[in-house]
Amino acid sequence: MEMFSSFQTIMLTVLQPGDYVGFTFFIGSMAMMAASVFFFIEMWNQDGKWRTSMLVSGLITFIAAVHYFYMRDFWATNGTSPTEFRYIDWILTVPLMCVEFYLILKAFGAKQSLLWKMIFYSLWMLVAGYLGETVFRDNSPIWGIISTIGYVGILYEVWLGSAKKLANNSNDPALQSAFSALGWFVLVGWAIYPIGYMAIEGSGWLSGVLNPKSLDIIYNIGDAINKIGFGLVIYSLAVSKKSAVA
Ligand SMILES: *C/C=C(C)/C=C/C=C(C)/C=C/C1=C(C)CCCC1(C)C
Numbered sequence: 477m478e479m480f481s482s483f484q485t486i487m488l489t490v491l492q493p494g495d496y497v498g499f500t501f502f503i504g505s506m507a508m509m510a511a512s513v514f515f516f517i518e519m520w521n522q523d524g525k526w527r528t529s530m531l532v533s534g535l536i537t538f539i540a541a542v543h544y545f546y547m548r549d550f551w552a553t554n555g556t557s558p559t560e561f562r563y564i565d566w567i568l569t570v571p572l573m574c575v576e577f578y579l580i581l582k583a584f585g586a587k588q589s590l591l592w593k594m595i596f597y598s599l600w601m602l603v604a605g606y607l608g609e610t611v612f613r614d615n616s617p618i619w620g621i622i623s624t625i626g627y628v629g630i631l632y633e634v635w636l637g638s639a640k641k642l643a644n645n646s647n648d649p650a651l652q653s654a655f656s657a658l659g660w661f662v663l664v665g666w667a668i669y670p671i672g673y674m675a676i677e678g679s680g681w682l683s684g685v686l687n688p689k690s691l692d693i694i695y696n697i698g699d700a701i702n703k704i705g706f707g708l709v710i711y712s713l714a715v716s717k718k719s720a721v722a
Contacts, residue, residue: 497551501692508699509537511704520545521527521718522613522714532710533576533707533711536572537704540699541566543562559606571594571595581646584643587655594629597629604619614678614679616680660708665701671694675687
């Protein structure tokens with residue numbers, strides 16, 4: 477009996493039927509890993525100047541894959557949100573997504589100041605979000621609003637600011653359509669996260685409506701869409717630019 481109950485404790489750390497959060501952590505880890513293999517291998521089939529962008533796409537999904545392995549175990553062991561791993565992942569991968577914007581616009585005159593501005597906005601957004609989910613959890617809406625200022629800063633750069641102007645002036649239809657696809661990911665795909673944040677138990681604006689567990693499910697769906705989607709946009713751009721020689 478003694479042995480059986482400790483066996484059960486071990487069994488609890490694997491997937492249980494009905495553990496939808498656990499499922500999405502598991503699927504997320506596999507999807508991120510598969511996407512990384514794809515981007516790392518496909519980068520060698522692209523012209524040289526696109527390899528850095530492809531490498532960054534692979535790094536984004538690879539960093540996420542490693543964090544998903546940890547988050548999956550953390551969830552299975554504790555049954556609580558792996559907030560620290562989540563934000564460590566984001567603080568590495570979101571700035572790398574800003575790097576993607578910079579890299580594809582570099583040939584059209586993007587300056588490093590654009591990159592630093594976008595990284596600054598993303599750090600602002602994520603630090604405020606982390607504080608709202610941890611230390612100041614009772615006041616999560618206020619920190620969510622502070623965080624949204626950083627998000628709006630990124631949106632401004634991409635939809636109206638200097639990044640948009642560079643894309644418009646590029647006279648390169650392939651670049652422009654990739655840029656606009658990335659812009660839609662930031663506007664619609666990234667807007668998934670604040671919805672998850674509003675599920676914070678107690679103080680979240682939607683905490684009466686959403687099950688607290690939906691926070692991680694929503695974040696996991698957002699990550700899969702955005703990280704793999706971003707990489708695929710870069711991949712299609714690289715493929716469309718491939719010189720005709722086989
Ligand atoms: C790969 C990870 C990505 C693209 C993460 C993006 C995260 C966000 C856009 C988070 C935004 C938030 C707000 C705009 C307000 C509430 C707090 C956050 C951090 C969830």
